Amino acid sequence: MHIALLPGDGIGPEVIAEARRVLEALALPGMVFEEAPVGGAAYKASGHPLPQATLDLAKRADAILFGAVGDPDCDALERHLRPEQAILGLRKELALFANLRPAKLFPELADASALRPEVASQIDMVIVRELNGDVYFGEKGMRTTAEGKREGYDIMSYNEDEVCRIARVGFETAMARGRKLCSVDKANVLETSQLWRDVVIETAKEFPEVELSHMYVDNAAMQLVRNPGQFDVIVTGNLFGDILSDQASMCAGSIGMLPSASLDSNQKGLYEPIHGSAPDIAGQGKANPLATILSAAMMLRYSLGQSEAADRIETAVARALAGGARSPDLGGTMNTREMGDAVLAAL
Ligand code: NAD
Numbered sequence: 001m002h003i004a005l006l007p008g009d010g011i012g013p014e015v016i017a018e019a020r021r022v023l024e025a026l027a028l029p030g031m032v033f034e035e036a037p038v039g040g041a042a043y044k045a046s047g048h049p050l051p052q053a054t055l056d057l058a059k060r061a062d063a064i065l066f067g068a069v070g071d072p073d074c075d076a077l078e079r080h081l082r083p084e085q086a087i088l089g090l091r092k093e094l095a096l097f098a099n100l101r102p103a104k105l106f107p108e109l110a111d112a113s114a115l116r117p118e119v120a121s122q123i124d125m126v127i128v129r130e131l132n133g134d135v136y137f138g139e140k141g142m143r144t145t146a147e148g149k150r151e152g153y154d155i156m157s158y159n160e161d162e163v164c165r166i167a168r169v170g171f172e173t174a175m176a177r178g179r180k181l182c183s184v185d186k187a188n189v190l191e192t193s194q195l196w197r198d199v200v201i202e203t204a205k206e207f208p209e210v211e212l213s214h215m216y217v218d219n220a221a222m223q224l225v226r227n228p229g230q231f232d233v234i235v236t237g238n239l240f241g242d243i244l245s246d247q248a249s250m251c252a253g254s255i256g257m258l259p260s261a262s263l264d265s266n267q268k269g270l271y272e273p274i275h276g277s278a279p280d281i282a283g284q285g286k287a288n289p290l291a292t293i294l295s296a297a298m299m300l301r302y303s304l305g306q307s308e309a310a311d312r313i314e315t316a317v318a319r320a321l322a323g324g325a326r327s328p329d330l331g332g333t334m335n336t337r338e339m340g341d342a343v344l345a346a347l
Contacts (some may be wrong), residue, residue, distance in 0.1 A: 012067025129241025
């Protein structure tokens with residue numbers, strides 16, 4: 001269990017330090033950590049946000065635990081040198097095509113949700129988003145029409161192999177949970193979505209135990225706030241997943257609570273909190289480390305085959321919250337280290 005720790009910028013090192021303490025407390029045999037700079041920190045140290053040595057470590061490791069990148073000092077740099085390019089580079093270089101975002105409301109935090117507590121309390125789902133294709137990666141450009149008007153275009157496309165591999169991740173995720181998969185598309189108007197739906201239906205034959213349904217994306221956005229309890233696993237493309245996963249996560253509470261995984265086809269993954277480097281609170285001990293600690297739990301479950309240890313961490317987080325642990329984003333006064341201490345004590 002060789003883990004690459006990439007703390008990055010802003011609150012990244014603060015939250016990674018707490019996740020590392022929790023992982024070390026599990027005392028799992030064979031777990032080793034190797035740390036490397038990434039983002040603005042790497043640019044300042046060596047002139048590039050994703051140095052070759054960091055990329056090599058990420059490729060060598062069994063899993064990557066990532067903090068956050070983004071540094072206001074680097075805002076004036078050329079785009080390819082900005083800290084945020086590091087995460088895009090890692091996704092591309094490691095072929096991390098499947099983004100898993102669980103959205104679950106801890107009952108103690110029902111008041112933190114944008115939804116009414118009785119609706120929010122039903123949320124317990126995983127959104128599986130395709131990460132390497134769709135309209136974000138198609139041909140794009142600006143042109144001038146025959147009438148001399150400016151026109152922007154981005155081509156949306158998916159091939160059947162891309163759909164099949166993300167559909168399988170969706171089905172496998174559902175198999176490990178409530179065995180319900182909802183595929184979200186816009187097949188009533190988009191050819192890309194029609195292929196998506198056809199391939200998902202074909203792939204379903206490999207997973208007869210999973211109950212498959214389909215939903216148009218506009219309806220899915222509405223259902224997520226109307227009746228989020230109906231969803232177990234959602235699988236969708238890059239564009240729809242980008243929007244729906246942010247919507248679902250904020251229905252489930254603070255940004256400081258939500259983990260994510262980005263996986264390749266061998267279950268190797270990069271695990272990170274969904275938040276960024278939060279320069280407004282960096283260095284003040286105000287960062288909530290729970291999203292990163294929960295990302296470490298996902299890493300144990302998905303890439304390292306340690307689901308029992310993952311359960312222990314998630315239970316410890318729930319107990320810490322039940323015991324009153326609250327950082328400022330959750331309406332409390334505990335600092336980052338004290339939040340880590342509360343999880344360790346519960347563990
Ligand atoms: P952000 O997520 O960093 O912060 C948004 C707000 O949430 C801020 O008010 C911040 O204080 C708060 N917040 C975030 N995480 C928190 C935590 N753990 N505990 C308590 N409060 C928390 O988003 P932003 O301000 O839009 O972006 C800041 C920088 O992060 C930018 O450079 C952006 O590009 C980068 N970013 C990086 C990633 C990534 O590394 N994957 C993701 C998003 C943004």
